[in-house]
Amino acid sequence: MIVVTGGAGFIGSNLVHGLNAHDRDDIVVVDNLERGEKFFNIRDANIDQYLDQDEFLDWLVENGDDGVDAIFHLGASSDTTEWNGRYMMENNYAFSKGALDIAIAYQIPFIYASSAAVYGMGTDFKERIGKERPLNVYGYTKALFDRYVERQMQATDSQIAGLRYFNVYGPGETHKGRMASIAYHHYRQLHAGATVKLFGEYDGYSAGEQKRDFVYVDDVVSVNLWLLDHPQVSGVFNCGTGAAESFNEVANAVTRHFGYGGIEYIPFPDDLRGAYQSYTEADLNALRAAGYTGTFRSVSDGVADYMKWLDANAPASRQGG
Structure with a gap:
């Protein structure tokens, strides 16, 4: 069987559907459905069982040597504005350590979600473990776990692979509310009026020209499935397109798809000052050197695919996915 923690969440649910497409339905989804609307993300998925996250570590101790082929650990609080350090460390760091330690004990391949948030305002996007400069508690929990992983890799032959996700968007x-992608927010804004909103001038960038590496979720799933098929590959790898594109490009891709709409620039919010990445771009050299040859959609192509999906699934998308 295959375990997907965070399996009812954004990337996790897409991975579950990706596994289904590869003829795997022996899937154990682990999540916290306190936000019950997340069930929409997996209501049509084929899974073997569901576990609450509070049950998972005990379940894994009891079942880890009974046919668990791999663990995809995607469960975490991804709120970059959450400053409750105790909560974030318990949920993102301590829980991840517990899951990894059990996986190592049973030699279960462990593929997990890290984040480009570890890089902070830096401009060197190489996977230099221990050189991270996160701007928020979320990024710190991810950087700290990456450092723990690096130490554990030296003591085991089983697969441990982390993916530092850049700005993932898609179905x-x-x-996720405020933490949903700018492409999704633009879709909602355009359907509520005639404009989409972007931050104005900030951090030396003109209005809307802050740049991120925006990566479509289907492409992220492809990297995860490749790692599953290549258990000899371990390491911490960036997962993005390798190209930074501006927020203006995202907005233009949305309005171009629908054939109408303009951009309204709004003042940069005070609560994000000093904790916001104005530029990210994945360095893919390590992932390519490991053997991954898959391609990644551009913003223009990925946003168009996403807008088509949102239009086709509008009632469900308004509820939870």
């Missing part, structure tokens, strides 16, 4: 993210 299944609507429950």
Whole structure:
């Protein structure tokens, strides 16, 4: 069987569907459905069982040597504005350590979600473990776990692979609220009026020209499935397109798809000052050197695919994915 923690969430639910497409339905989804609308993300998925996250570590101790082929650990609080350090460390760091330690004991391949948030305002996007400069508690929990992983890799031959996700967007993210992608927010804004909103001038960038590496969730799933098929590959790898594109490009891709709409620039919010990445771009050299040859959609192509999906699934997307 295959375990997917965070399996009802954004990337996790897309991975579950990706596994289904590869003829795997022996899937154990682990999540916290306190936000019950997330069930929309997996209501049509084929899974073997569901576990609450509070049950998972005990379940894994009891079942880890009974046919668990791999663990995809995607469960975490991804709120970059959450400053409750105790909660974030318990949920993102301590829980991840517990899951990894059990996986190592049973030699279960362990593929987990890290984040480009570890890089902070730096401009060197190489996977230099221990050189991270996160700007928020979320990024710190991810950087700290990456450092723990690096130490554990030296003591085991089983696969441990981390993916530092850049700005992922696509189906299944609507429950994320403020943390949903800018492409999704633009879709909602355009359907509520005639404009989409972007931050104005900030951090030396003109209005809307802050740049991120925006990566479509289907491409992220492809990297995860490749790692599953290549258990000899371990390491911490960036997962993005390798190209930074501006927020203006995202907005233009949305309005171009629908054939109408303009951009309204709004003042940069005070609560994000000093904790916001104005530029990210994945360095893919390590992932390519490991053997991954898959391609990644551009913003223009990925946003167009996403807008088509949102239009086709509008009632479900308004509820939770």
